[in-house]
Amino acid sequence: MPIEPARFRLTEDGTPYSDSFGDVYHSSDGGVGQAHHVFLAGNGLPERWRGRARFVLLETGFGLGLNFLATWAAWRADPDRSASLHFVSCELHPFCLEDLRTLHARWPEFAGLAAELQAAWPGPVPGVHRIHLDQERVCLTLYLGDARDGLAKLSVSADALLLDGFSPACNPDLWSPKIFHLLAARAAPGATLATWSVAGDVREGLRRAGFEVEKAPGFGGKRQMLRGRLLRQTHASDQAGALAAPSSAPVATPHALVIGAGIAGTSVAERLAVRGWRLELVDAAAGPGQGASGNHAGVLRPLPSLDDNRMSRLTRAGTLYGWRHIRKLIAQGHAIRADAGGVLHLARDVAQQDKMRAVVERLQLPPELLRFVDADEASRIGGWPVATGGWYFANSGWVQPPSLCAANLAAHPGQITRHFAHKVADLVREGTHWVARDAAGKPLAAAPVAILAAGTGLTGFPLASAIPLVSARGQVSLLRASDASPPRVVMCRMGYVTPAIDGLRCAGATFSVDDDATGLRALDHQENLDKLEAMLPGYTHNVEPDQLDGRVGFRPASPDRLPMIGAVPVPGTVAAGTPLADVPRHPGLHVLSGFGARGLVWAALAGELLAAQLNAEPLPLETDLVAAVDPARYLLRPARVMATDD
Structure with missing residues (x-):
């Protein structure tokens, strides 16, 4: 569905007001004060994020982004903050960049943060947008579209829930039983919630969804607010969420072996390195980007369709994220030809x-x-x-792939150990580690997690025989x-x-x-x-x-032209109707392949998706798209003839 930007006017006291919904965007007593009193304090913050590796918030309506800016500022100001902050939000009518700049100027205390957000602000494009901020310590995952669709397709385990948006009387769809049950399904054990609404239907709907709620002193002229916590997990009815739920806990030891130094391998290495992982990168060539990724230039652009199918949505998301990734590396001083x-x-x-x-x-x-x-x-x-x-x-436009591969590695030189001019002949599991060996049986590198990004070389690994690569x-x-x-x-x-x-x-x-x-x-x-x-x-x-x-x-190609990203399935027969999450996998073994002629389109987003999965973070794609690229998908459906495309 096309995204229609927000339209607003200012009331006499300067509060942004939507004529479409007949309501204000924040309390007339002050949006920042409301953010601190209702949403931060109501969720026990900043105390609850202290000492944690990551903290995840989920919001129902992004609006001006005041809750996000206030949360980000409070997190930065706390010396005991979590190592990273994830903020996930939905917005059906996002502000255009010019209006956002005008409105943010009213809060000079957020000037620096607001400018960074504005520089990364996406256009009115439906779907999930992954926005890295604050040297990638803060991640905004913004779904543009109806929150009922977004919450059904977002893969997130939230520690705190922010129920915001226009009032239940003005926008009842955002306060429906479906929304409350989806929030419960995407809440981590012990999650809290806060909202300024104390409407009876809201309290009862949250209770039925599994939350314990109570009234608390409200902000400004509003006498009461609501806060609560999750008592029991409910099961959302949407199948997509069950198909592609993130793992319950991140990998214990952030150390990975990556086989392949092309666009796939270097991309996932960079995305893991920025999260503090140590990488062992092995490739038979003398340097990065020498195989299928070695062309003089390649094209980075989407492939639209009338029904906006999976290929259309994935190539759009990959293109937008890919160019953001390239611009970030260039801004850091890396010489990418693009x-x-x-x-x-x-x-x-x-x-x-x-x-x-x-x-x-x-x-x-x-x-x-x-x-x-x-x-x-x-x-x-x-x-x-x-x-x-x-x-x-x-x-x-165009990108020179070898220059992008080199930049991916140069961005984190101290965390990526390169093992070039070494061909991996075998990969075996020894205890808790995967060990790559050469033809003579000599160990080349080892780590608890292994990622097969060897292009067409994937067919040489019997462990990956369930993946129909050509x-x-x-x-x-x-x-x-x-x-x-x-x-x-x-x-x-x-x-x-x-x-x-x-x-x-x-x-x-x-x-x-x-x-x-x-x-x-x-x-x-x-x-x-x-x-x-x-x-x-x-x-x-x-x-x-x-x-x-x-x-x-x-080029490694797949029967359905979509990439293969995720845990490697164990070969064998799987009963019809088995959820993807229940398909047996090799422990700690993952794959990035099947890019075909679209390596530049898939690579950066594929690396981010796998890195998020390994770190149990909110995912950068809708769950139906995550399921569409899961390498185990071929065990659940008949083989297809290889397709070509224009």
Whole structure:
């Protein structure tokens, strides 16, 4: 469902007011005072987070973000605070950035924190947004959409619940029995709650959901508020939450062995290292990003659909998180070759062009993320005459994968031990550790947790035989090009072509399953040129395929084109209807694979998802999407034929 930004006006006393809901955004006695009295003190904070590794809060309505800013500020001011703070919230009508800046200016005590939040503020895009703040010690997981949907799809075990939003009389859906039961299902044992509402239906609804509640002195002109605690866990009716619940406790020893130093392995290593893990990174190559991740350039952009299916949502989330990750590393001083200068995806014909226009009209995403352009505008953007229009992703672009792999490792040099030029021939469990051995049986590295991120090399590990991975040979052609020559942006249509990068542009790529030929083939260069000519008529004139340079890579692909992220299942028969959470797994063994041609799209978010799972944190994706990428999914359904895509 498209996200409609909030609209507001100020009352005579300056309190933000919503005409749509007929209610104020916070108490007229002061939003910050209300946050401290009702939501912090009502949940026993800051005392309850002291001495803990992490503390998790779950809020029903983000609004202006005052509760979040007040919580963040109180956490920073407490010398005995938890090591990390997770704040999870839902918002159906988020403020646009300009309005948020205007409103936040009324609280100068939060100026620094508010500026950091505003710099990371997402556009009105539905779904989960993972926002890292305060040197990644604070994590805001923001679901944009209806809270009833968000709470049903968020994977979180909350220590404190903040019931906020417009009043029950003005917005009854946010105070419904369904909301209360979902909150109980996402509350940790001993969780507390606080809210300014003492309505009888609210008290009774919370009691029926398993909470013990009591009235307490309210804030300002409101005589009473409500606070409570979870007495018993209820079971939410939504199946998605049960399918992909996080583990009940983080891994005891934060030490992992990662096999593979491509875009998958370096991404999860970086995401674990930022959480304080020690990593043993093993790869047969002499350095990072030498296998399928070694291309001169790749494309980082989403793939929308009319029904906003799993592929559409996952590639959108991966693109947004991936570019945030790249910008963060660049801001830290790491030399990543990347440019979000735009991507044009041209239609094959008029019929597909009409479908692409319908997708844009249906999704109603921010124009910088997705908009439709006709053939004339596409020709102007790309700098070359084209026959059809299509999608324009203004904030997407190209990335040089090896530079991103190197930056992932350089971000935490003291925590990642590199074991390059060592091929892992075997992985065995010895006591509490996984041990990687070479062909001679010599141990290379060991850790309690092992992560298989070896690309197509995954098929060489019998422990992962339940995962139906295939190798897809891809040949990229390199064309010499002068700077600023057309096309000036990445262009796609059955294949892709990049702008000039260091005197070369990439065109490709072929996709050949179970083809192990490592050498360049003129026939494959011709296939890439044919795709390029169909995209940009007249562009390949006088280009001879046997004169081109290029590169061959072998990409790990999955039958349903979605990645495989999570604990490795034990091979065997699983009864129909078995929940994913109940499928037997190898203890401490995980996988990141199946990225196919979208390694750049999946990698950063996949690393964050697995790191969150290993640390028992709120997950950065909706639970139905977590289930969709679970590597055990293939044990619960018939095998599918490998699909290709445009």
